[in-house]
Amino acid sequence: MTLLQLEGVSVRFGERADACALDRVDLAVAEHEIVCVLGPSGSGKSTLLRVVAGLQGVSAGRVLLGGADQAAVPVHRRGVGLMFQDHQLFPHRDVGGNVAFGLRMRGGGRGSKQAYEARVAELLELVGLPGARRRAVASLSGGEQQRVALARALAPSPRLLMLDEPLGQLDRGLRERLVVELRGLFSGLGTTVLAVTHDQGEAFALADRVVVMRDGRIAQAGSPLEVWERPASEFVARFLGFENVATAVVAGGAAVTPWGKVAVPDGSPEGERKVLIRPAGVVLSPEGLGCEVVSRTFRGTHVALRLRPEAGPVLEAECGLAGAPSVGDRVAVGFAPAEVVVLPGE
Template identity: 55%
Template sequence: MLEATKLSVRFGEKVALDAVDLTVADGEILAVLGPSGSGKTTLLRVIAGLQTPDSGSLSWDGRPLEHVAAHERGFGLMFQDYVLFPHKTVGGNVAFGLRMVGMADDRMAARVSEVLDWVGLPGYQDRSVGNLSGGEQQRVALARALAPDPRMLMLDEPVGSLDRSLRERLVGELRHLFVERAITTLYVTHDQEEALGLADRIVIMREGSVAQEGTPEQVWRHPAGEWVARFLGFDNILDATVADGLADTGFGRFEISGDVVGSHRLVVRPDGFKVSPTGTVRGRVVTRRFRGGHYRLQVETGGGVLLEMELDEQPVPMVGDTVTLSVDPDAVVVLD
């Protein structure tokens, strides 16, 4: 188990990490999620031993790591845009870590072909890395990091530079691989969908600090504060007065769960709206975009508030239509 306590890193005036606490349990897949500049790559580099923290401590299974050099920590790291050795073949790249531990040639060859099988590149040993596609390079980088059987695998935006459809497929494959092999994983990304779909637990970072921590479901259902809500893509942030389980937003009243009262900020998830004749929120459709499984609509309510929503039940109203909407109490989160 990895334990980090109060890690801080400063680059001149800029605070890159501010007293960050973090644990990764054995076999766990932890995603560190945050926008660029939030300190997530610095955190990864400190754990890898490539960056010395200004303060704080780091340990593995209770043993401190401060004086363990990067190459002795036994962690695997898959870099953003891969950083394959251009002077070595695919096999040479994958075997590199095995040679460092002095593995015998025949066992090494077997291991290389085994991990290349895992990542779906059987028989690629003798290829030059210069001629690989982006997806293939990504797989070689993964195989190279996995081959020495690291006690923890760290990945820095591993699918960030691939196109969307390939990215989605690979994230699924990665989770399958990590779970099946019980690989302890620290996964850094700026993409919420990636983090939600892959991780057992998510740590959201903002400006060098941890903004929220929890399972994907917890984070999704109860974003801690307006910044996290907006970062996760929730734009329906409303001021409301709550009494008797009813929220009054000025343009309509709807039920919420929980027992808060008084003035609050609320977020309504885009999937929480339904067209219903008995609804309490009225508005006019401003934009309407087809998104495959659903439609994404912007509805302008009284007072000029724009609501973002995803609707999938036919018939979906057209631009200019006036609609009456009901709100699912479970899709409403009280932010403060």
């Protein structure tokens, strides 16, 4: 069942053509679904969250929650939780006081003091901070503050939880650990989540569905696997970090590219197209396109190479740790058809 529905939502700041922060956005989020919105700065990600929360009015279109139009519903009546990148904790309150604030704002925590404190303790246990109720906010690490902010957002049991760059201020190692915990927590609770992030790895680890935005519009939406394996355009491919994209002519199961003739998967669209070759598909071989290794980077499980070919733009490649070539070496490469994607048009 659909919980959140955006129908043709536009947000304009002024009359200029480039002043459209959201441009006719249609988006549906199902109950218990985790949706992550990705995109570069200025693509409209945070504006979308603000519109759903009621913090930003729309120029056109409708926002529906549970099938009800939210146009006349104030922020505090929408039943959504919003957690920001900087956590916005109250330094004068202890951990328990910050979590309790979430209950008070939505009318939660009514009843006995014991029941009230039990709910706070339950939430802190849920986010991995048992016994932290009396701790000062200033004594917490960044990861602990993130957990307190999450407990506060979950306190009133929102029907929709929205996260705006929730892990953006944390170091990468901590982000990677917490995103796994969040995924498990939300799945266990059945929480419906709409999150914004600029970090592809974070989104792909957390989401059931990924939405990529560009210039106020949705460029692609799909499961993490769908978006990764089948980018909808050159923009999406490059945003995901793929650089081996070139114009090609596709016909008869092959693409004529600047790097030569490359086999493409069966059923690929034909004609003049953009073709993506993933780094894993650029394979070192005894013969093929001659290249010079211009850089190599150790990635833990493999070595990432940048190759200057005899023809065409620089290629990114991956190879195993054993026998990886050095900078300045001459190598030959072929292309694995399974790692070639013929991209749709923009």
